[in-house]
Structures are given as structure tokens and as C-alpha cells.
Amino acid sequence: MGSSPGNWWPLLSTDHFHMQSESLIGPLMQTISHQHWKVRVAVIEATGTVIQFGSGKSVDDVLSHFAQRLFDDVPQVRQAVTCVVGDWLLNLRDRYSFFHKLIPLLLSSFDDEIPEITRAAASLWEQVGLQWQKENEEDLKDKLDFASPPPAHHPYPENRPVLGCRELVFRNLSKILPAICHDITDWVPGTRVKSAQLLAVLLLHAEDHVTQHLELLLRALLRACADEERAVVSSAARSAELIGTFVSPEVFLKLILSMLKKSPSPSSLLILASVIRGCPREALQPHLKVIATELAQAHISQGSENHLYGEHLLLCVQALIAVCQEDCRGSGLQLMKVLVTVMAFSGATGLGDKVRETTDALAAVESVDSSQDLYREHVGPLMEWLAGSHHDWTVHSAELLQFNVVVTHSGPALGEALPHLIPILRSCLQPARDPAMRLKLFSILSGVLLRAKETVDSQGQFHSYLDTMMKDILVPNLQWHAGRTAAAIRTAAVSCLWALISSESLSAKQIREVQETLMPQILTTLEEDSQMTRLISCRIINMFLKTSGGVVDPDKLIKVYPELLKRLDDVSNEVRLAAASTLVTWLQCVGNNDGKSYYQSNIHYLYKELLVYLDDPESAVQDAVLEVLKAGSALFPDLLVRETEAVIHKHRSPAYCEQLLQHVQALPPAQ
Template sequence: MDSVEVKEILLHKHCNALQSTNKRQRKNALETIKKELIDNSSDENTILQHYKTVQKYLIRCIRDDSESCREYAVSLITQVIEQVPMDDGILGFIFPELRERMGGIEIKEPSEEVRLLIVILLHRIVLKYGSILVHYLDDYIEILKKTIIDPYPKVKKESCECAADLSKAIPQHFHMQSESLIKPILLVMYHQHYRIRVAAIKSLGDIICNGNNKSVSDVTTALAERLFDQNPIVRKTVAEVVGMWLIKLYDRYSYWHKLIPLMLTSLCDEIHSQAEEAWKLWEIAGSQWVTENENDIKDKLDFLPEEVSWYPNGVRRPNIGCRELVQREMSKYLPAIVNELTDWKVDIKVKSAQLLCTTIQHAEQKITQHISKILPAMYKAFCDEDKRVVENIQKSAELIGYFVLPEVYCGQILPAIEDGANYGNLGVLACAIKYSPKGTTTPKIKEIANIIDRGEICYTNKVKEQEQLLNLISGLLRNCPKEWCNTVLQQLFNVLVYIQGITGNEDIKKDAKGILEKLYENGGLNNVEELHKQCTRHLLQQIQTSVFHWTLYSPQLHVFKFILAELEYGVVASLDIILIILKSAMEEGIDPEVVLKILWAIFDILQNDKLISILDDKKYFFEVLLTEVLIKQLVWKAGRSAEALRTASAACLSQGLYNMMKFSSNKISSDMLNLFLPHLLSLVEDSVIKTRLYSLESLQMLIRGAKYGNILSEEHVNTLIPVVLKRLDDVSDVVRLASLKIIRVVYKEPTAVCGDHIVGLLHNTLLIHMDDTNEEIRNTVLDTLKDVGKANPEELLNKITVDSFREEDVSNKLIKYLKSEISNKTSS
């Protein structure tokens, strides 16, 4: 008996042991069979011969009650399959058992480890037997449908890999049943472990490529969702699969519109190396398409250069095949991009914005025919809260500026701005204008300037809209020749001044001022002051028409205040209009709050030394301002609003008289004296301390100017002094001191003439206040009495004795001074 026969007998003996009720004996029998079958045999044909002897027993062990026996049996069969030559006969025993165990309505194998070993066995069979497995395709499909969605992650992964290799092994037959595996794999693509997701995506790629291509339509949505995956390996795998389909998919021409958006999205991956890999795959697909369609695009290949001088700096130009593919297919997927740009999910909006940008990059001039569809969505997306969305929409708008004629995109954007300007449409237009080839926007510059100069657009107080208006003007200045810029100088000046006047943002104000300084250069002027002189007048004429309708929130009011405060040369060149506006603003019926704002603006003007110094006719300006503007608010009226206006007017009058004295040889005309004196004498008794103080200061300037002009009469003094003396009893020490200053001005050289009763009233009243508790007031009264006593020291001395006052020192000083004055008069 030879050794083969002996081994056959031994194997039968061990196979009989597999029938034992003791699981330990069964396990030992399996170990012994493995030893005899594999470990003690080196010839693969011998192993195959002995395996056929024991295979039905081993296969029966797959359903053993003991998990360890089932596990050992499956492992042993796997080892045999890997080592023996291919033999279709042994598969006929294996598959019925595996299908019953794993491919039924319910999986009978409870152990995760055994299920994994069974799938590994099936995978090894695929790798070894390949095309021979046609007859077992149904078994594979039924088993894989279950194992792909197995709860155990390793089983899922192995099943996906097995399905992929099965599709490669028998592609001619696999395509008939490939659709059965699509739904299970799609479920696995959402697994929490990224390695499982990667395996599912790779499997899907091979199954569809080697199976029924119609499944592309079923999986593109799921693949698109995986492009949002947080794991970069998953996104990279999607790009690789889509790139492979673009090159190898048999029916790829029917699915360009589904695959191209996935590929273009991968080009924008946040990891640069992965984006570069995607670009390589995409350009290979484009080059292959050119090779396959060379006759159709022969003219373009012959006459269109790959590099063009006008192409945007820093933007990668795809090859002609990639461009042609996008240009032919974009009409099919652009509507989806438009819808998703305003999706409620942030990630979707970001990817859609990226895809739009890349599509425009590929479409180049051909995007023109779709511009009307994408622009409305771009306006909304431009206003998105997510910066990534906005950045990509900005890039898209810039590319539109490069590739689309201004006549076309302006024809779409400008009507939208006219219907309702907002941050979105202004921003899109600004980006497009800024990056249009130099000089191309010249035909549209007048229309653009006229539109943004409209009140409903440039009156905005929204910072973002102001920012985009500035960007738009900056783009126009950059793009248009100087000779054309001069034609819209006024409109651009208006918008820039409006923004500076209305905005509360210092950065915006600073940027607007910077652009204004560039504007004069583009307009062919020598300096910014010349620009102010040339353009301010027309702007003020626009403002003038609305004065009677101003409220506290009217933009014209704020702009008018800005002009008065900042544009000195413009004010000087338009002084007549400004005075007309100021007069109109003081009329009855104007909102008191508006009047108050203007009065304080006037006060700022009067303190602006630079403005006053460059005025051509200072006297005219001050006289009109004081006599025709401020006078209207000095009349007493009841109410708190009128009270505030009187205070502001009195402050302006005080500053105005000060400036008038300073720049008009310290003289006041008789008409002005007669005009203001009654009003001021009334205001010094106002209930508001500040009003009384400003009025006294004005009165002091008025008297000083009248004395210099030699027009202060006895009648004026007789009227003035009693009123001023009453203020010595004021509750405010500041007001009392101001009153004393007026008396000193009246009686300083040249001394004013007054009636005897006024002199007596002065002496008596001032002597009373010599005993004031406030030392500063006592000393000021003393100095005032000295000035007053010069005219008639004897009379005043007769009213004083040493013990007339509590402070003997004060009495002595005054008596000594008066005696000195009398002595001087006698000697002279």
C-alpha cells in the first residue's frame, strides 16, 4: 500500500471524527486534517487530490454548531483554494453552502469573524478564478447584497473590495446584475469610518465602470455629498473615481453633464495637493476627448492659441478639451448651481460658488449666453454671511469682467440696480468693472455714473453698500481713459461726497477721501482743491431743491454739513448758493432739529480759520450770515426747541461778531448796531444761562465795533446800561463777570457819553457789588468803577467813605485811585 492510499485512509478516519458530538474532538480533527492536507504536503496536485476526498466534510463544517470549528473550516478551505490549481469542480461544492449560509433572506451565520472569513474566501476565489465565475455570478450577487450592508465594518470593507474585483473579472456578464449592488453600496458610503466610505466609493467606481453605466445617474448625488466629507482621503477617492469614469467609462459621453460638475468641484479642494491631482486627471480626460474628437474641433486646434495675452493673471487656463467639454455641457447643470447658491446649508452654498467660479473659468466667452440666469443668484450669494461663498462669487464676477463684454453684463446688472440697489448687485458690478480689460467699459461709463448718482442709490447709509460703491468708482477710474473720466467727473464727485457725508464709518470715509484725490488726476485737474471748486456748486444746487423737506435723517442735511466742514474751496466757490440754503433753512416750518444742526454747522464754519482766510469778500459773508440768517432765530419764542435754537444762534452770533471784528478793521456799521442791539438786550434776560452768556459776549463785540466806528450814541448807552446792570444780580458768576466786561468796554477810551441818571445808576449799583462775597467779582467791580470814575471822579468820591465797605482795603484802593484822578485833572 503506497503513501497516498495510507493518507487517504487517515483522512477518512479524521473525517469520521468530524461527526463526533464533542466539539473539541471535531476541532482536533480539523487541525489534524489541515496538518495532513497542507502542512505535510508540498505538491499542489496532491493537496487537490486529498482535498477532494475531504471537501464535503469540510464544507459541512461551515454549518457546525461550534463557532471555532466553523472558523477553522472556512480558513482551511481558503488556504486550499489559494494553494491548489484552479478546478471548477471544487467550486460546485462551496457555493451552494455559502449561498445558503450568507445569501438567504436572513444571514444564518451569527459570528462576525466567520462572516468576515467567508467574504475573504469569496474574494480569494474571485482573484484566482476570474472569468470562470460566470456560473456563480448569481450566488455572488445575492451574498454581496447582504454582506455589503453587514453590521461588521470589516465585512463591509471586504465585501466592497470583493464586488469591485468581481466586476473586473467578468465585466461582460457582470453588467447585467451590477445594478443590484448599487443601493447597498450607497448605504455604506455614509458609514462613520472613513476607510469604509473610501472602500465603498472605490467599489462603486469599478462596479459602474464594468457594469451598467446607467447607474451613474443614481450615484452622482451621493458622490457629490462625499465631496463635502471632512476627511480629505474620501474627497480624493471621489476625484479619482470620477476621473477614471471620464477616461474609461464606456458610455461616458451620455454622462458628461453629471460627471463634469463633480470633477470641477474637486479642482477646488482645500488641500492643494489633492486639487493638483484632480487637475491632472481632468486634463487627461480633456486631452483624451480632443484625441477622440479631433476632426470636430480641427479649426480650433489649428487657429486658437493655447496662451493668450488677455488671460487673467494667476488663473490657470484648462486645456482645450476641458474647455470644450464644459462649454458643451454647462447648460445642463448651471440651473442646479443657481438653485444651490441660495441653499440653506452653508457647505452646499460654498461648493456651488466654487463650482460656478470654475465653470466660468472653463466657459470663458461662452458664459455670455448664460449670464442672465446666473447673475440674479450671484447678487444674493454676494450678500451671504459666509466669507467663502462671497470670495468665490467675487472671483466669478471678476472672471465675468474678463470674459464678457461690458455691454452685455452691464445690460443685465444696471437694470437690477435701478430696480433696487443692494450690496449684491453693486458688488458684482464693481468686481466685473474692476477686472474688465482696460478701456472696455468706456462706452458704459456715463450710464453707470448717472445711475449711481441717483439719490435712491448713493444716499445709502449701509456700510457694505457704501464699500461697493467705492469699489465701483475705483474700478471705473482704473479702467477708463482720462479723457472719458472727465465726462463723469461731476457724478463721481457727487457720490464720493455723499458717502463721506452720510457714513459713520471712519474707514469708509478715509477710502472715499483717497478716491476723491485720485479723481482729480483722472479728470485732468491740477489738485483736489480745483476739483472742489469745479464740482461743489452743482452738488449744492441739487441739495438746494430739497431744503424745505429736510428732516434730521435727510442725507442732504448730512452732506451739506460735510461740505461746510471739509470742502473749504468748494464753499468759497459756491458762497452765494450756501447763503441761500442757510436762509431757506431758517424759514418757518423747518424741523427745529434740522435748524439746530445747521446752526452748529454755521458755528463750525465760523471757527474754521482756513475757510475764513480764503474768503474773497469776508465782510459780505459775515454781514449776510449775521443779518439775514442768524437774526431769524434770535427772536424769543416759547418752547424748549426755540430755547435751544436761541442758544445756538447766540453762540454763532458771538463767534461771527468776533470774526467780523477781526477781519473788518474792528468796525461795526450803524445798521448792524441798530439791528442787533434790541435783540441782544432781550436775550441777555433769557432763561438759559448759556444764551445770556453768548448774548453778553455778542453785545461786548457789538459795542466795541460801534465805538471803533464812532457810532455808539448816548441813546444807545442809556438803553444798554440799565439792562446790563440787572445782570449783576444773575445766578451765574460767569454772566455777572461778562456784564462787568461790557460796562468796562463802554467806559474805556474813547469814553461813551451817557445821561446823568445813568451815571448815578452805575455808581450806586457797582458800589453795592463792591461788597460781593466772590473775590473775583469784587476785584472786577473795583476795576470797572475805576473805568467809570474817570469821567467824573469827584461825584463818585463823594459817595464813598472809608467805612462804606466791609473790606477796607477795597475802599482805600478806590479812594486813592479817585483822588489821583482828581489831582491829575486839577494839575492839567
């Protein structure tokens, strides 16, 4: 038989082949996963021909094998599947009954990594659509004669699939979708990726016809958006964007917001952000307030401290700002509440920079210069919002974290919010409240008081609240109570006081008023176990004495120096030096007083005690004490000379005593 293979093919009639074709499918499918790719390609092409000229019933037997070959590592194999399936869709005798099974296979090649395969799939698919369109002209007459333009906001209006392709997808969607929604949660990652990609392609074709399948779609996307494979999440988000493009916001918001209310999750927020991103501005605008208000609700904005949750919540705000632009002005407060909450929870998640960028974007659409101006606009309502719950705050309250964000980010706007700020602080800093929360609040307060002129006193009104600050907030927290937490709170309160009086926002008269109220408490905090507290207390007393202008009640002044003298025995050299410096100021106050003779016995005692420290092992302390004695030498010089000469022989080195005596001898004679 010398004829070529091409010559014997016609000898086998189509009828005979039809009867034999089904028996070939089994052996072919056993060989379709052969190790050599050329064999796999040959099998796929042979199968295409066998089914084309044989029994269409065999399509069902080969579908799963063909689907598997779409994951083949060799591009030629995937291309063979694409071409054979495309050919079936064009030429198979009973192709209409297999459309819902074959369309997903061909459209799966739209996302192939090889451009040639993608182009081949797109070309074949367009041919299929045009052919079906021609075969069904009567049925499609109205749609062909009155062709609708692409929907507003269509992502690719110039590449919109032809009517036949769109109709084929729409008419088969109810049969295709359940399988895809099932495969999108398959245990094999590759299957999930392919299914998610295919879903986006189908939605691009189905356009507004997806509305009737929305519940099924959203359930599938909710799981896909939580997938560990980034490619699945990315395609799912793309599908959600297309839902936003083609479906009315009334419809999708009802379902998505209901989903969020029942169980807020990172994936439900990602779906919301994506549909917003896909939605046309004019369609979304009437619903903007509802979305912003819903996002600001505590059960959603505080739904989780998880990084992904915060990131996706932020995506929702970013999407609203990007799509709605200036329309966001009416919802600025609600969006600020969300941003404040994300920032409050961002400590451990590192979202701070993204929140700041989003806040700047909101400032831009609200036509203010910066996020500081945004806070100025909203700080009053934000404080009112937080004040509603402050009676129940503990250190674990989300509202405390939100309060921290508002206070630390408001800058000069804080000076306008004092009527809200001070009552919250006064209530939350009472001794009966949660100690850990009070510590946190004092830490926040110290930060703003250090920059008082740029924060709480930006409007020059803080002095009106000074009395409340001292008597209702600091005095109760400076009183001694047992326990380490109570001690930490006293340290925090002392730090706040130091921040305030060193911020240069108080006048000398105001500092004298503070001194009148707080000097007794600060003298007791000199005895605290905390070195930091003792050190700051010394500095506060020094500041009090410096601003007193020498106008201090002698009996009150006399009570100060013994407490400072004790601190010269402190375990910390830093505290000892601070005490010495404060004693210099104290002696200057005595010198400025008219009746210095009233102090003679006290000064005499002080001289004797200080001379002991003039022989201290620490040279820095010796230097500091020498300065104290020099500062007080003009008060009673003869007394000081007598006491110095009485102890000079007891000192390890007479050098410091000699320096002191020389200083006294050089003093001008007393007037």
C-alpha cells in the first residue's frame, strides 16, 4: 500500500468513523499526559479531530483532561488546547449544547503568560462571537440595530467584546458561574488562580447582567479575597471593581454593607474598596455619606487591630477620596474618624505613613493646605465624639488610642479645643480611675505641654484652665499612695508639671500661682524612690524660686532648704548636683529679702552642713557645693569664715576651704 497517509483518510467514511470515534477517546486520554510535550500536542490535536468528525458526546470525557493541560508548563501544549477548543466552538456540529462547557476553557487562555496564546484565544473568541451573532441575527435584531454604547466608566471601551461574545457569556453565565465559584476555593493554588482570572474575564463580558448573580459572586469573592495566593486576591479585587462598574450602587451596597455589619473582615473591606474604585463618581456620589458613616461605626472601624484589616479599611477611604474627590467634603468628619481609628491601631502594624498620605489626600479634596488644617476643621467634633465615652475608658479602650491620635496630631488646633480637652483630662485623671490609663494620659499630656505654645496655648487661652490643671488634675495625682503604679503616676504628674513650667508659655505671675498651689507636694516628691522624680522635683523648685523674685513668705522659704540638703546625700550624682544648684537659687532668694537676720540660725546650720560636703569624694559635688557656699557667703561672711576655719584641718585636702576663704576675704565690706 504505497499511498501516503493523506490518501487513505477519505477511504474511511464519516459514518464509519463516527461509530468508532468513542473507542479512541480512552487511549488518547491515557496518553495526553505523556512525558514528551510533542506527544501531548499531537494527542490534543488528534482528540480535536476525533471529536470534530466523531461523536460530540465525547466532549464530556475530555473536558477535565483539556482543563488540566491549561496548566501545562510547555506553552505549545496550552496553545494546542486553546486552538482545538476554539475550533470546536466554531465548527462542532452540536456546539450549542457545549457552549457553557467550552467557553470557560477558551477564556481561561486570556490570562496566559505567553502573549501569542492570549492573542490566539482573543482572535478565536471574537470569531466565535461574530459567527454566533450572524447565526442569531433575528434574535439579536433590536440589539444590533440599536447598539448600546459601552457603560460609563467601562475599563476598556475601545476593546469592548463584540455583542455575540457578550451575549454568549450572559446566556451561559448561570451554568458557568457555580463551577467557577466552587473552583475559586479549590485546594490546588493553580486552580484557584485560573478560576479567579476567568471570573474577571466573564464579568467584563457580562456587564450589568451580573446583577442577578450578585449574591453568589460576593460569597465567592469574600473567600477569594482572603486567599493566601496574591494572584487570587488581585483577580478577585479586579472582579469586585467590575461589579462596581456595571452594577448599580443601590444594589451592591445593600449586600456588601449588610455583609460588613454581620462580620467585618479584611476581605469584605477589600471588596468594598474595590467596588468603590470601579464605580463612576456620579453614581457613587448619592451614597457617599452612607458609606463614610458606616465605615466610621465602631464595629467596623474598630473591627480588628490586624494589619490587613487596617490596610483594607484605609483602602476604602482612599477609594472614596480618589473617586468622589471634592464630593467628600460633606463626609470629611466621618472619614477623619476612620483615619484617626486606623492611626490609633497602626502602632504595631506600621500603617502610620499610609494614614498620613491619605489624610493629606483628604486635606487636598477639602481644599485646605495640610492635615493640620484638616484637624483644625474637625478637632471640636472629634473631641465631642470621644467625650461621649470617656467615663468608661480604661487603658485598653480604643477611644483612648483615638484620643491620643487627635491630641498628638492636632497641633495648634488643640488650642481651640480646650473646652472639650480639659474636662476629658480632669475626669480621666481622677485617682479613682484606671491607673494604667492615667499613666498613658499623663504621657500624652507631657508631650503637648512641652510644646504648649504650638499646641494647647496656641490661642493664648490656656491660662484660663490653669487652676483646673493644678488643683483638679495635678494635686490629686501628686498625693502619696502606696505601690509602684502610684509612684509611676506621681513621676508622670511631676513630668507634666515640669513640661508646663519649662515650656515658656506661663508668665512669672502664673508660675508663682502654680508655686503657691504645688510647692508642698513637690517638696514631698523630693523623697520619691524614682531618681527621675527627685531630679525633676529639684528642677521645678529651682524654677519656682527663680521666678519668685525674692517675694516668698519667709516661713515657707525656710521649709525648702532642709529638703534640698537631704538630696546632697542622694545616690544619684545628677540629683545631688541639681539640689546644689537649687540651693544657690534659694540663697539668692534669702539675699533679696530685707530681713536676712530672720534666717541667721538657718544659714548657720546650712553653712556647717555644706562644709561637710566640701570634702565629698566626688569632685563634681565638691565644685557644686563650693559654688553654693560662695553664693551664700555674703549673707554672714564672719560666721562662714569661723565655721570654715574650724573644719579645715579635718578635710583630706584643705584646697576647697582655702578657695572659699579667699573668696570671702575678697568680698566688698558689708554696707
